[in-house]
Amino acid sequence: MAPRVKVEAGRPDRLGVNVTRGGLNVAVPAPDATAVEVCLFDSPDGAETARVPLPARDPRGIWHGLLRGLKEGQVYGLRVHGPYEPTQGHRHNPNKLLVDPWAREVVGQVSPDDATFGFTRGGPDADLTFDDRDSAPFVPKAIARKPAKAPPPGPRTPWAATIVYEAHVKGLTIRHPDIPEEDRGTFRGVAHPAIINHLTDLGITALELLPVFAFSDERHLPGLELSNYWGYNPYAFLAPDPRYGTPDDFRAMVTALHAAGIEVILDVVYNHTAESDELGQTLSLRGLGNRTFYRTRGDGRSYVNDSGCGNTLRLEDPLCLRLVMDSLRHWVTEMGVDGFRFDLAVTPARHHGAFDPTGPFLSAIAQDPVLSEVKLIAEPWDIGAGGHHTGRFPAPWVEWNDGFRDAVRSFFAGTGDPGDLASALAGTSHLFEPSGRPPQAGVNFITAHDGFTLRDLVTYDGKHNEANGEQNRDGTTHNLSWNGGVEGETDDPAVQTNRDERRHGMMTALLTALGVPMILAGDEIGHTQRGNNNAYSQDNDLTWLDWENADWAFRDFVRDMIAWRKATPAVRRTAFFSGAVDPATGERDVTWLDGVGAPRVNSDDWTRDREALGVLWGEADTPGPLMFLAPRR
Secondary structure, rough: OOOEEEEEEEOOOOOOEEEOOOOOEEEEOOOOOEEEEEEEEOOOOOOOEEEEEEOEEEOOEEEEEEEOOOOOOEEEEEEEEOOEHHHHHHEEOOOOOOOOOOOOOEEEOOOHHHOOOOOOOOOOOOHHHOOOOOOHOOEEEEEEEOOOOOOOOOOOOOOOHHHHEEEEEHHOOOOOOOHHHHHOOHHHOOHHHHHHHHHHHHOOOOEOOOEEEEEOOOOOOOHOOOOOOOOEEEEEEEEEOOOOOOOHHHHHHHHHHHHOOOOEEEEEOOOOOOOOOOOOOOOOHHHHHHHHEEOOOOOOOOOOOOOOOOOEEOOOOOOHHHHHHHHHHHHHHOOOOOOOEEEEOOOOOOOOOOEEOHHHHHHHHHHOOOOHHHHEEEEOOOOOOOOOOOOOOOOOOOEEEEEHHHHHHHHOOOOOOOHHHHHHHOHHHHHHHHOOOOOOHHEEOOOOOOOOOOHHOOOOOOOOOOOHHHOOOOOOOOOOOOOOOOOOEEEEHHHHHHHHHHOOOOHHHHHHOOOOEEEOOOHHHOOOOOOOOOHOOOOOOOOOOOOOHHOOOHHHHHHHHHHHOOOOHHHHHOOOOOHHHHHHEEEEEEEOOOOOOOEEEOOHHHHHHOOOOEEEEOOOOOOOOOOEEEOOO
């Protein structure tokens, strides 16, 4: 039965659907629209019961209305009327139910059904056609929710004391035997003592979760009987993906982690959305205002694609920027997160096509009293022109240090240079020191979700991505890996010893270097993806951590190295090495050694011995020299 709704003008200042004493206040930015309707449903799977036109539009193009008679829990979607002129950048289609991008909660999943496309699928000019099928049965619905009280605050661990652990909600929990089956793969599973005890036993201080925003599959995956696993394909920026649980589940997880002294960092995607290119689905922003929310080319038909995912958000527009800022503040003030890792952070930081440290996105965060105080991590590149900018993000940002990754991988593959390894251990100062930031401006990592696991890095020379259905064409070929002489798993004890020594060496380098270390979940227990270095579509035991067959001995080594790091101020220093003498010891702050323990003084000392690097810290109460040995190939 349709609810009785009385409509008034309402307010345009708070975007989205907000629960008030008078009903639901709706404010939808759609500057090029001719009408906006709120569609009401009796249940997530139920029929549409009413369409309520919003009665007012402000000069910015925000349509708004107060819908009296409605309350929290109302299931809804949006329909937007306006020009459908793809060659002018307009793609309104009221036959397509749109997800409110400000929704705090969504239910359901995006279907690949043809009705979710704004055009009739076919040839190369298909997007110029107009499709009149109703997409409502095939798209998620939003649920009206009140703002929530945030969980208790986190520990606010200083960067110099931070140990980051990058994990996937499902992959971390789905196979853990101590977690109840109904909680596996969810926020509740992450909050389970089995996971929290593992993290605290290791010494982890910050859990960085792969994307948890509501997301959908890339359009080619259903045909391959695959699905998006990583989650880098969002369509709603304030709502957790319902597969992982409810907003309340998320807040309960944060509360449990904070109680254990662990911060929560979210990997967030503000460079593109799941709507893809001009042949993609109409799910939300495309139908609200294509030219407002996306960077387009020429006449507006095609999209700028600096993300490599079909489209790019247009953060130069105040309404688009508002969406991103509202989303970030929501996750801090209502959901309790302690920071963010920004996927392809160069893309939102572009202005007039080029990376701009003073552009709208970075400037908006810098002046925000909430966001400027949380942990901000940039992936400092994208695939667009001039897209690599490691070291160029402004304070208080820190950045993924790909230079560290490459130097350590190369050295322990037997192809690297001890000088590059020394630079990595010293915090890659040539990139980060010019900005006036400390060594903690660099987040050091050897492996991440994208690429080989640590075990695979010493087990495979080449990628093995056949399971992705793209004839092994996807994924990088620049792995800087070495299999030790045999491709894949082997029982050869000499090869196994070689691989084990290199795993230990790389993890030691990670946990003794200046900067902030990040560990990929599963590396500490020997997780393998069997050589797949692009497992974004592998929602199965290839990516799920195998707890029952864990390498507990290596886990213990990692735990002990983290404890060593926490007890050793020399590797947590907040100033780069300068070669200065420590008055307390009479030694330089760092001395680099060759394979026999002699100091490397000049260039000849660096070129003469390329198979070993020693490091001796000059601070008081610091252990003696540490030696890194390159493998003999």
